[in-house]
Amino acid sequence: MHSGEAGAMNDQTARASSIKVAWRTAAMTLIGSYFLLSPVLPQVFDTGRPWVRQWTMFGGVGVGLLKGDFFFKPTEGEIRRLSVLDVHGLKRYPVTAQFYRYDGLIFEDADFLRLAAKYCAANSEAQGEILFKGRLGHGKAWRTVEYRSACGDESQ
Amino acid sequence: MRKLGAKLTHIANRQGSSRAAGLLRIGIAALALVRWGEDVALFNADSPGLLILSPLFFIFAIAMLAGFRTKTATFGLTLVLGVFYFLYGHALGMAEWAHHHTYILLIATALLNASPCEKSYSVDRWLALQRAHRRGLIPPPERGYLWGQDLIVIQMAALYFWTAIDKTEWGFLSGDRLERIFEWTYAGHPLYPLMTVKPLLAIASLAVVVIEYYLAYAVLARKWKCATMGIAISLHLLFFFMLKVDTYSATMIVLYLAYLNPDRLHNMLDEIQGVKVRPTDRAIPSNDVAKAA
Numbered sequence: 001m002h003s004g005e006a007g008a009m010n011d012q013t014a015r016a017s018s019i020k021v022a023w024r025t026a027a028m029t030l031i032g033s034y035f036l037l038s039p040v041l042p043q044v045f046d047t048g049r050p051w052v053r054q055w056t057m058f059g060g061v062g063v064g065l066l067k068g069d070f071f072f073k074p075t076e077g078e079i080r081r082l083s084v085l086d087v088h089g090l091k092r093y094p095v096t097a098q099f100y101r102y103d104g105l106i107f108e109d110a111d112f113l114r115l116a117a118k119y120c121a122a123n124s125e126a127q128g129e130i131l132f133k134g135r136l137g138h139g140k141a142w143r144t145v146e147y148r149s150a151c152g153d154e155s156q
Numbered sequence: 157m158r159k160l161g162a163k164l165t166h167i168a169n170r171q172g173s174s175r176a177a178g179l180l181r182i183g184i185a186a187l188a189l190v191r192w193g194e195d196v197a198l199f200n201a202d203s204p205g206l207l208i209l210s211p212l213f214f215i216f217a218i219a220m221l222a223g224f225r226t227k228t229a230t231f232g233l234t235l236v237l238g239v240f241y242f243l244y245g246h247a248l249g250m251a252e253w254a255h256h257h258t259y260i261l262l263i264a265t266a267l268l269n270a271s272p273c274e275k276s277y278s279v280d281r282w283l284a285l286q287r288a289h290r291r292g293l294i295p296p297p298e299r300g301y302l303w304g305q306d307l308i309v310i311q312m313a314a315l316y317f318w319t320a321i322d323k324t325e326w327g328f329l330s331g332d333r334l335e336r337i338f339e340w341t342y343a344g345h346p347l348y349p350l351m352t353v354k355p356l357l358a359i360a361s362l363a364v365v366v367i368e369y370y371l372a373y374a375v376l377a378r379k380w381k382c383a384t385m386g387i388a389i390s391l392h393l394l395f396f397f398m399l400k401v402d403t404y405s406a407t408m409i410v411l412y413l414a415y416l417n418p419d420r421l422h423n424m425l426d427e428i429q430g431v432k433v434r435p436t437d438r439a440i441p442s443n444d445v446a447k448a449a
Contacts, residue, residue: 024169025165025168025169027168027303028307029164029168035314036313036314039314043318050246053259056319057256057319058337059322061337062333062340067336090344092343092345093340093343095340095341096400098251099340137339140332140333141327142332
């Protein structure tokens, strides 16, 4: 190989290397900046979902969940205190399933009436009023709530 | 500005041992199989789209795990996981595939495309050694560009920072949000009374936020590595132990392979395997940088 040809090849190799270096630097800078800055869109400006990932893990777990006491006031007899799980007819929540798949969550008053009706139907001897006093998972915290429903309310 | 440019050029073009990337590849492919394997196995693939994606997923994931045609397999798996996350997860409403733990698996797989993950602990490596042996050449080096691993570290730091930002509000710091999570997870459990003690919840919430801010900085700045690894792994194991986190904790722990100094890890693995030869202790700039300079 002539020295001129070898020199040209070296120049070409150096140019190709320099392009690769610049490409890698640009790609890393752009992707790294995207990772660091892009969550500002969904988390601060509430836009960009789903294409931009927000890092708000477990933020929705507990929304619609009741915490407190149920009271069943029969037409005749003494008031009975019930746990939230008693009314749901559960020993534990189905924790191996996804939270948002659980159909016993309370997002509006109608959901509470449905839950009360379910309890009434499962306890056919229950005749009376169901009360709940406690808190409801709402937004990013709890909200104090009080619900009341008579057995058979939902069908009215 | 010029200094910053030079620093970025150095970081993006430095090379090091490929063993950390090889181990990362194995861990991420195994976790992808755990996360989606049952969901897209043939008995669950009952739509035309999944009938096509199911075999592709298994072929790419298993090839990536074994390190056979690794570059193609990693690229293929990235595309398949992208379809799972964006199309099925978001567009078609399969919410379980649109979680943060699935996204982090997708991103880790995507970034492995920019790593030398095929050069260590792979069938490709074994075939390359056989070829070199037949031709009487020296074994190919277990080295490559580290920018893919560096981007994984940046993604981890961003995740910690933005999740800490999300938690920096009274609802979380007062323990209310943690109480809701534990209400769902532990109601009816023998430890429920202990798990819902309000002062403990507030202390735990504050600790989580402080640790996440610390990790965001320490991971990105690569500071106090031993302490950072210890704190991070303990935190993720605690999440794993106490909550339903799917593959999230395991993925984050595996990703810390990208945080380690790849050449030190290489040396340590040599020592574990009784190999006396020690490669260089620190990453060296690539040939490309040298030539370009």
